[in-house]
Amino acid sequence: MTGDAPAGAFALAPWFLLGYLALALAAPTLSRLWGRGALIASAVLPAATTAWAAAQIPHVLDGGAASTSVSWVPTLSLDIDLRLDALSMIMTLVIAGIGTLVLLYSARYFPPDDDGAGRYTGSLIAFAGAMLGLVWADNLILLVIFWELTGLLSYILIAHRTGKRSARMAASQALMVTTAGGLAMLVGVVMLGVTAGTFTLSQIIANPPSGPLITTAILLMIVGGISKSAIVPFQFWLPGAMAAPTPASAYLHAATMVKAGIYLFARLAPAFAVLPLWQPLLMTLGGGTLLFGAVIALRQRDLKLLLAYGTVSQLGLMTVLIGCGNPDALLGGMAVLIAHATFKAPLFFVVGIIDTSTGTRDLTRLSGLRRTMPTVAIMATLAAVSMAGIPPMIGFAAKEAGYAGLLDGGTAGAIGTAVMAVGSALTVAYSARFLWGAFADKQIAGPAPAQGAPGQRRSRTPDASVDTMPPTRPSPTSPWMTGPTLLLVILGLVLGVWPTLLEPLLQSYAQTAGPTHEDAMGLWHGFNPALVLSVAGWLVGAAVFFAQRARERRSEIARPGGEPGAGYRATLKGVNVLAVGTTAVTQRGSLPVSLGAILLVLVAFPGTMLLRAGTGPADLEVLGEPAELILSLVILGLAVATARVRRGLTAVMLVGGVGYSMAVLFILRGAPDLALTQILVETVTLIAALLVLTRLPDTALYSSHGGNGFRLAIALAAGALMTALALIIPGTRVGTPVSADLAGPAVQFGGGKNIVNVILVDVRAWDTYGEVTVLIAAATGVASLIFIVRRTGRAPRRPTVMADPVQPRQPSPWLATNWVPRRSLLLEVVTRMIFHVIVVFSVYVLFVGHDAPGGGFAAGLIVGLALTLRYIAGGAFELGEAAPIDPGILMGIGLLIASATAVYGLIAGGDALQSTILSGTVPVLGDLKFVTSSIFDIGVYFIVIGLVLDVLRSLGAELDRQGVLERAESTSSAGRKESGRYGSAPRASRQGTRR
Amino acid sequence: MTSNLVLAVTIGGLFACGIYLMLSRNLIRVLLGFLLAGHAVNLLLLSSGTGGVAPIVGEAKNGEPVADPIPQALILTSIVIGLAVSTFLLAMAYRNYQVTREPEIADDLEDSEYAGSDPSGGDE
Structure with a gap:
């Protein structure tokens, strides 16, 4: 293989891929703006791709190739390496060329008001891009990525009629089968790449490695290929995929995607066809598929399914040819691939035209179309x-090349020739049957219509049994649909008459595998065995067709057998049975049982491991400092009491006590930041819990399954395990902690003296970033659970529901509003005096946090407490006045600030979230130092304020409102009972509440 | 590093009480258990690092030992996440009560139905 030429025009390839992506994303919008015109406009891109690729044909002849590369994830050996050689060129021309015509055809296939057109256009264009990426990829992993992308897009296109259950089932079946194969292929790819030491496909093909690992890898890749190309035993998904719109079937399931497997074989064959398993495996499976598909095609009544089984059969033929592996057979295989694209796509187009203009594809219901649709028939x-x-069509020359290749392929080739001859005869038969089924005059004949087949619905009189069916009257067809069909037919004719046009490209590919015979493609090779086989095929095929017709005249028109894919369905059912069985055993639907099972596993496995390891505490200190001892006793006492009390409010107070004791412990252990945050968090938690608990009945802690021994045993065992762990962990830390070296860098790079804060906003800033998003998610969750109708919005500033509608009270002189029935003057005055001081103090805590205890979390919680104070003193509307903003917006601003800091670090030439220290001298204020990570902390500050505000708004203000509503409802319904006998409406009931 | 028996027992005790409460069907008790277990985890993290003077540059004089800042940073994250999760649990407990008017969470009907269902599975 010669070295690659400089990329030249191929350097544009990544831009083309990007173009497909952009156009696919824009397609829904274009479709809304221009309707079906968007499909026509979109065809410009594949048309441009075709022209651009065709212009490069001279560069890829005689072993030439162009490549280009964009670095992506070098650490995973994953770069966007693209390469264009003769094989890729053949595929590119098929994909882009047929893609153009399919888009044009689709523009009139769909009715003008089809609401799925945008999705269809986008998926089809994205598919074209993915398919091009697949054939250009020179990196194995990139190949797999594009491979899976085509499968996913095929899923979307098959399930285009999302309302139809059968379409969804077919789509998921196709996805499961091809993805399962794709996964096998991924394993093969990784094995191949790792063994070869490179993931670059062209290098592997140039210097193929060998060994049992490679054989396994290639076998797995073959599994991927046969699942994608619907080769036996995976053939069943392709007929199901015919649920897709017909142009999509023509494109994906005839011309391109199903040929991805063939492409893969063709790509690997020059290097790996010598493997002992290659020839027998591929030729057996391919031969089986060739015969199976052709026989089943003869039994179809749906014209589209007839073509689908024909495709299965033809894919089998290509696999036989490439499986044979000698250079001439490879050439024949690719020739058949091109020919198949030029005749199968227009045949699908024809079926689409018949379907849209007559409303059926059932050959038993179509009659006389050869007279009503003469152009289409031709x-x-x-x-x-x-x-x-x-002859004179391209299919002839391609088949001749195939025969020539197989005849050159030794014993295996001889067997292949026999199979191909039988398959070709059957192909002639189903081709004839297709034409007969679509266009011939049919006679009303056959058994009673009670059989239930859709074609038998016509009523008939007993003596009319040999009448000719009236010709089907089609509606007119748009030239946008006949045009692309005609173009492809003419192309097939031109290439058929001058097949030598294809010779250079095909030879360039086949010669990568070894020397070939010249003049492989020709209309006339003289009287040779290939011609004899062809002629025999036509005669036998015609005989089969007429024999079948004769039999059908005697009985009835053949009908398809059972639905394909029984093995697939059995496997799926088996997996379901296993999953349900497992679920039934493990998920009993009881929270305590599920949790208990997890804990039992924890105690049983890691616990026994701990015992068996026999690691004791390294250096045990029994009592430690007296203050810690006392605090520990307090914590333990409070915890045990919490577990025993039955009153919710008491329990919450006790837990709060544990939290405050923890804060003191933190101070003793040299963690002032933790102590500060713990106290603030504990207070917020306590208030939130009280807000909720006051609205629950006093039996809130009631448990019908009181303390049983089993729960206690699990709890004690888990506790003992954790104690053991706490004793062992310190002893296992033998290296010097990283933190020993943090002090210097914290000041130098982080610009702060408080190491904990520098860790949070600089060293581990990504973790903090993740953490604040969790906060936002939790706040959103709280609001979603409490607000039944809509979640967003700010706390109300004016009453929407009055507690007492009769006597609106005067707002408090101390606060902005106060509608709370029971007011505390002292609380109002104190709130008035300290609210603003607290907010200012929080700003101080925020900025000082980099050097002293404090920071965004603590400062945000302080503001949160200030807001809580306003709420407690003045109620829901006071909260609305104090923070007249949607907490969602507040959190959004915070997240935006944090993200901007992250990006700034990147722009400033470092890593994301890296700090920059700015310092300077400002008059009056003196030397000022500002670290960009402080801005990150400001983001955290806003998010925490938003969290607390959202909690207050939900658990406070909204629950107040719901409570008032409930009370109003219950009193009014009570009132209605009393006043009901006077026949008055709600107005009277309100009067009733006034008493 | 030295292990501290008192601290270890406190951790175990907090876990035991927390888990005992979490094994209840009552969601408020589960919340209380979650809070206690959270404290236990924080203590466990704290016990994995050395204590000492606050890890602020310039605080330690005369070469006193400085507390390990890394467990502290982890605990700080844990405390704040704990707040978020516990408010969410509170909202869930309230919503459960609002819908069912029962303080306890019932067995999940869907799951218990599975146990006795025909295992041939769903449609797809």
């Missing part, structure tokens, strides 16, 4: 002639 005939391998 085009279909030419395409079917190509499919049958009859």
Whole structure:
């Protein structure tokens, strides 16, 4: 293989891929603006791709190639390495060329008001891009990524009619089968890449490694290929995929995606066809598929399914040819691939035209279309002639090349020739049957219509049994649909008459595997075995067709057998049974049981491991400092009391006590930041818990399954395990802690003296970033649970529901508002005096946090407490006045600030969230120092304020409102009972409450 | 490093009480248990580092030992996340009560139905 030429025009390839992505994303909008015109406009991109690729044909001939690369994730050996050689060129022309025509055709296939057109357009364009990426990828992992992308987009396109259950089932079946194969392929790819030491495909093909690992890897990649190309035993998903709109079927399930597997075989064959398993495996599976697909195609009544099984059969033929592996057979395989694209796509187009203009694809219901749709009939005939391998169409030359290749392939080739001959004869038969089914005059005949087949619904009189069916009357067809069909048929004709046009490209590919014979592609090779086989095929095929017709005249038109994919469904059912069985055993639906099971596992496995390891505490200190001893006793006492009390408010107070004791312990252990935060958090938690508990009945802690021994045993065992762990952990730390070296860098790079704060906003800032997003998620969750109708918004500033509608009271002179019935003057005055002081203090804590205890968390919680004070003193509306802002907006601003700091670190030439220290001298204020991580802390500050505000708004203000509403409802319904006998409406009931 | 028996027993005790409460069907008790277990985890983290003078540059004079700042940073994160989770649990407990008018959480019907259901599975 010669070295790659400089990229030249191919350097544009990544831009093309980007273009497909951008156009796919824009497609829904374009579709809304221009309707079906968007499909026509979108066709410009694949058309440009075709022209651009065709212009590069000279560069890829005679082993030439162009490559280009964009660095992506070098550490994973994953770069966007793209390469264009003869094989990729053939695929590129098929993908982009047919893609253009499919888009044009689709523009009239869908009715003007089709609401799925935007999604369809986007998916189809994205698919074209992914498929191009697949054939350009020179990196194995990149290949797998594009491979899976095509599968996903195929899923979306098959399930286009989302309302149809059968379409969704077919889509998921196709996805499961191809993805399962794709996963096997991924394993193979990784094995291949790791063994070869490179993931670059062209290098692996140039110097193929060998060994049992490689054989396994190639076997796994073959599994991926046959699942994608619907080769036996995976053939069943392709007929199901016909649920897709017909142009999508023509594109994905005939012309391109199903050929990804063939492409993969063709790519690997020059290097790996010598492996002993290659030839027998691929030729057996391919041969089986060739015959199976052709036989089943003869039994179909749905024209589209007939074509689908024909595709399965043809894919089998390509696999036989590439499986044979000699250079001439490879050439034949690719020739069949091109020919298949040029005749199968227009045949699908024809079925689409028949379907849209007559409303059916059932061959038993179509009659006389050859007279009512003559143009379509001519085009279909030419395409079917190509499919049958009859001159002057390209199908003939391709099949001749295939025969020539197999005849050159030794013993295996001889067997392959026999299979191909039988398969070709059957192909002739189903091609003829397609034409007969679509266009011929049918006779009303056959058994009673009670059989239930859709084609048998016509009523008939007993003596009319040999009448010709009236010709089906089609509606007119748009030139946008016939045009692309005609173009492809003409292309098939031109290439059929001058097949040498394809010779250079095909030879360039085949010669990568070894020397080939010249003039492989020709209309006339003289009287040779290939021609004899072809002619025999036509005759036998015609005989099969007429024999089947004769039999059908005697009985009834053949009907398809059972739905394919029984093995798949059995597997799926088996997995379901296993999953439900496992779920039934492990998930009993009881919270305590589930939690108990987890804890039992914890005690049983890590616990026994701990005992068996026999690690004791390294250096045990029994009592430690007296203050710690006393605090520990207090904490333990409070904890045990919490577990025993039955009153909710008492329990919450006791837990609060544990929290405050913890804060003191933190101070003793040299953690002032923790102590500060713990006290603030404990207070907020306590208030939130009290807000909720006061609205629950006094039996809130009641438990019908009181303390039983089992719970106690699990709890004690887990506690003992944790004690053991706490004793062992310190002893296992033998190295010097990293933190020993943090002091210097904290000041130098972090610009702060408080090491804990520097860790939070600089060293581990990403973790903090993740943490604040959790805070936002939790706040949103709280609001969603409490607000039944809508979650966003700020606390109300004016009453929406009055506690006492009769006597609106005067607002407090101390606060902005006060509508609370029971007011505390003292609380109002204190709140008035300290609220603003607290807020200012919080700003101080925020900025001092970098050097002293404090920081964004603590400062935010302080503001939160100030707001809590306003709420407690003045109620819900006071809260609305104090913070007249949607907490969601507040948290959004905070997150925006934090994100901006992260990005700034990148822009400033460092890592994300890296700090920059700014300092300078300002008049009056003196030397000032400012670290960018302080801005990050400001973001945290806003988010924490938002969290507390959201909690107050939900658990406080909203629960107040709901409580008032409930009371109003209950009193009014009580009132209504009393006043009901006077027949008065709610107005009277309000009167009732006035008493 | 030295282990401290008193601290270890406190950690175990907090865990035991917390887990005992969490094994209840009553969501408020579960919340209380969660808070106690949270304190236990924080203590466990704290016990994995050395104590000493606050880890603020310039605080330690005469070479006194400085507390390990890394467990402190971890605990700080844990405390704040604990606040978020406990308010969420509170809201859940309240909502459960609002809907069912029962303080206890009942067995999940969907799950218990599975236990006795026909295992041939769903449609897809």
